[in-house]
Amino acid sequence: MIRIKNISKVFPNGFVALEDVTLHIGRGEFVYLVGPSGAGKSSLLNLIFRSEVPSSGEIYIDNFALNSIKKNQIPYFRRGIGMIFQDYKLLPRRTVYENIAFALRVMHYSRARIRRQVTQVLELVGLSEKLNHYPSELSGGEQQRICIARAIVNNPPILLADEPTGSLDPDTSWEIMQLLSKINARQTTVVVATHNKSIVDDIRKRVVGLENGKVVRDKELGPYEG
Amino acid sequence: MMTDFIFFLSEAITGMRRSGLMILISIATISVSLIVLGMFLLMSANIANLGDFMASKLEIRLYLRQSASEGGESDLRARIAKMKEVKSVKLVTRDQAWKKFQTNYPNMPLADWVRSNPLPDTIYVKLIDQKDIESMAAYFRRMDSLIDDVVYGGVIAQQIKTVSNFLRYSGFVLVGLLTLATLLIVMNTIRLTVIARQHEIEIMQLVGATNQFVRWPFLIEGLIIGSLGSGVSIIILKFFYVFFVQWFQDTIPYFPLMYDVNTLRTIYLMLAGMGVFLGVIGAFIAVSRSLKTTF
Structure with a gap:
């Protein structure tokens, strides 16, 4: 599903974000990427999402070899990946419905199909009645649910989350993680970058630890640390 | 779509x-x-x-000298009319031209500041073929001392x-x-x-x-x-x-x-x-x- 071989990422200013990282993530897995800020978690997600390119090494996602992917293929590649952000990245002037429908419009879906899928996904994240609200009228946890709904509305095989609970209180964080588990249970591969220790220790999944751009541990059902 | x-x-x-x-x-x-x-x-x-x-006006204008007499004019006209390239010849006297000018441009008070009629007698020559216009104009220029100046549409065009x-x-x-x-x-x-x-x-x-x-x-x-x-x-x-x-x-x-x-x-x-x-x-x-x- 996700195969990363000897990846390094060096920024033009000389900062080494990732160094010789090799990682395999199978279909339907749930993986935490943990580590302190600057350890390279976000860089790794950005490389998988192809919003950055590695300085060396190879990445294969499903059928796509990201080293040789053509620019005009990137949009089609991204349709197979849902991405969740700490800052939600919702459009403030659009309703909840519009924000989610946006992702399907891009794929030229018909109006009826868009309505059907948006309704379904809102049910899944439990916000059916907030259809016509604007993001500013929702709580942080609700906004994150909308962001998740947008990411999975077209059923992508992979879901990436960059600090999804970063700006949420513990209870809401817990709910969001439960939701991600639920999505994972539908055979979606989920990769979550986080430094939320209590979550990682409570909802036990595979843990990949990063420090200074290197993989320092990789444990099935491992706790946050060692 | x-x-x-x-x-x-x-x-x-x-x-x-x-x-x-x-x-x-x-x-x-x-x-x-x-x-x-x-x-x-x-x-x-x-x-x-x-x-x-x-350019579409197949016409050559021969401006005559002020001193030209009526007799010289009609003789000249007759000679031109006989040429095979010429379709028609028409004389417009200076008096006719002056009157026409004044009716056409009633707003121009030219008569107020020109004491006498400044226009010359003019012979209008129409040709059968536009092609001849340049050579004919050149010919008229040397043809007779009565002709002061030759103007044709070609130059202006x-x-x-x-x-x-x-x-x-x-x-x-x-x-x-x-x-x-x-x-x-x-x-x-x-x-x-x-x-x-x-x-x-x-x-x-x-x-x-x-x-x-x-x-x-x-x-x-x-x-x-x-x-x-x-x-x-x-x-x-x-x-x-x-x-x-x-x-x-x-x-x-x-x-x-x-x-x-x-x-x-x-x-x-x-x-x-x-x-x-x-x-x-x-x-x-x-x-x-x-x-x-x-x-």
């Missing part, structure tokens, strides 16, 4: 409503540029028309052609500069709506929108701006030209102004095309810069 189009259109309109004043300025700029361009085209068309008109060519080439430069200036303004206007939607574009790309998809609403916006701008310019030019033709006909009657419907339509179509071109190209460049920075 239809769903996409409605979406793009509504996106374009939302974008335009958000940057209202700049859009109006953009439309006005396109209008002004196209009006200048249109006036220029109308002027060229008129000059070309005048040249054609002059030639001069008008030179002027019209000059205008055409200087026009290319003018049109080029105007196009560039307009393009820059349109580009910057649409750039503003692009920047206002930078966030949106980024999210569109994150959820897998192709560049094409991101571009469309902005291209439609450019298309609308361009069409409105050229529409306004065409309406203004049409009124202006009708008014101008009337005013000119009143001031200088019988002047061969161009009001050929087809030529006018071509000019207006060119302006419309130019407006749409400017709007769409401006939008394309404006949005392309944003698409590059995101990757």
